[in-house]
Amino acid sequence: MAATDYRDLSFWFDSLAGSGRDALMPRPGLTGDQRTDVCIIGGGLTGLWTAYYLKRANPELAITVVEKHIAGFGASGRNGGWCSALFPTSTSGLRRAYGDEAAIAMRRTMIDTVDEVGRVVAAEGIDCDYVKGGTVTFARGDVQLASARAEVEAAKAFGPDEPELVTAGEASEPSSDRRAALGRALRATRAAAASFDPSCARLQPAKLVRGLADVVERMGVVIAEQTEVVEWAPRRVLCEGPSGQVLVHCDTVVIATEGYGAQLPGVKRRILPLYSLMIATEPLPAELWDELGIEHGTTFSDYRHLLVYGQRTADDRFAFGGRGARYHWGSSITPGHDRSAAVFAHLERALVDLFPAAAGAEVTHRWGGPLGVPRDWHASASYNPRTGVAFAGGYVGDGLSTTNLAGRTLADLIGGHDSELTGLPWVNHLSPRWEPEPLRFIGANLGLLGTTAADAEEALTGRPSLAARVLGPLTGH
Structure with a gap:
């Protein structure tokens, strides 16, 4: 894709390029096999926040972020610009699943996360409105x-x-x-x-994600763009770079692809785009x-x-x-x-x-x-120290702030630090996989029809929708 085409991704990208602040030119891709401590798959906010907090905790850590297009290409550069305390599973839903203490801890942490993003953009000079x-x-x-x-x-x-x-x-x-x-x-x-x-x-959002990419690059993180991940396994990531296939050897692999994970081996049915x-x-x-x-x-x-x-x-x-x-x-x-x-x-x-x-x-x-939707509409941040594989995502559109929490949480998990963040109820949550086709196609689109019907039903009857009551438990509410 030509660099000028990236302006078409969103108003946010177009305004960046149009103002002359960012030409949206891709960074160099990987051209040879290499060794790094942490390989992060995905150059959106999840991957970049993870790199940022890992580097803050350990400046000597070697980190490579691998991105198929350019930093912020996905939902990170196209979303609605809400840095909110919303979590995909409602606080009431978390309360039913985990109890009062865990639900309140999650809510309080999400509220603080909104301010944490504000603190970082001020400290790092990221002008993102x-x-x-x-x-x-x-x-x-x-x-x-x-x-x-x-x-x-x-x-x-x-x-x-x-x-x-x-x-x-x-x-x-x-x-x-x-x-x-x-x-x-x-x-x-x-x-x-x-x-x-x-x-x-x-x-x-494009100012945030592109600004954060510049920050972590100055911290010493390698961001390899125009580099597609072909497959991954514990401690190795196989990529297709500008000059052909490249193998990255690492101690830790971080999957940070959100909706695009549906196209990635090893994720696929874990996320619905x-x-x-x-x-x-x-x-x-x-x-x-x-x-x-x-x-x-x-x-x-x-x-x-x-x-x-x-x-x-x-x-x-x-x-x-x-x-x-x-x-x-x-x-x-x-x-x-x-x-x-x-x-x-x-x-x-x-x-x-x-x-x-x-x-x-x-x-x-x-x-x-x-955007990325897990089967139970429940986001997660997870890490397996035995395999060295970490994952965060499933934000269902509430990721602009939750990605920051994911980055801080994964940094603690990968670094082996027990903290208030690693005890939150979304940590190491494993959502069931989506059904194979055609069940996935039928179910997902029936859910859309049901939501549309719920609004029409309420407008017609003036009463709470029965369709919405049925859909509620399926969407974490």
Whole structure:
């Protein structure tokens, strides 16, 4: 792929290249057999955060990151820019599986992870538009309001810094600038109420991942791009580099491929690649944003079942995304799957439905890509000291911050350090494998249809969806 083509991956990449900050030129690939202490497969945020924390703990460690394309090519450079405390399995789900103490520890660690990303980008000088403004989730209609009340009530058990619910009536008498903005947002969306979770930061993901790649490279990490992993085994990774096959001998192999692991031997059915797509509008005037009540740093969503998510970018665009793209037979991943006219049209309608004042805004960018879904929708960070193989992933779209936690956790596990992180409930969790085709194709796409039907059912009946109740346990909720 030509270097200029990487601009087409997302608005985030295009804006980087267009500003002259990053030409997106690939780094040199591996051209000969070599020896390293740690070989990391995948140059996204999981791999780069792991390299960063390993190097901080032991600067003498030799680390090689192997990437098929360029750093950030996958979900790390295409996502919605939410650095949030969300974990794929809900805190209530973790509570049922592991008990109160473990669930609360996971939640508190995720909240701290949002701040840890902020600390690192400040310390390392990574200019990625990080602003911690929280998430507003709108409750539109009685069914969504009931969901919001239940979620906020359940969150009270997990301590401070949890979401609060604000109704339109309460927001009409603002007690702070934030409450005043929330009141404007409720009027703009015609929502009955909204929950506000302070534990989220907006950022520009391509700036983060590309900036982090530069940081770890300065620390002495080798990033070999345009180098595809053909197969791996304990303590060896076979690659196809620019000049042919290359064998990397190492003590530790780290699998950090997320959705792309479905194409990697030794992972395959452990991960299902599910597509999420996004749009970005032209920059919008500041007075419109003031009317909408969406401040810089604030991300937003609502309580529908077919997930949507958005942010106000640093240059005053809507960046808005959501699910809705179907799963492709055989866990296929191709550039053609990154774009779906039907899903893009759905996103444009959903944006205007949520913010009617956005009608008429030109959509300048459309993109997408696969995220990684484990069979039980439960992310994991694992390490086997006997084989020297580590793995992290299965973020189901909640990976922008969780990758940081993964990097810190894998660094402790590989380094042999017992810590609060290595005792968290996701450590060494093993998800079951996805079913073979055609069961995988049928089940994944029935799940998509069921989620779509749940929203339609609630709109028609005004009651909580039966379809959503059936799907809940299958998605970690």
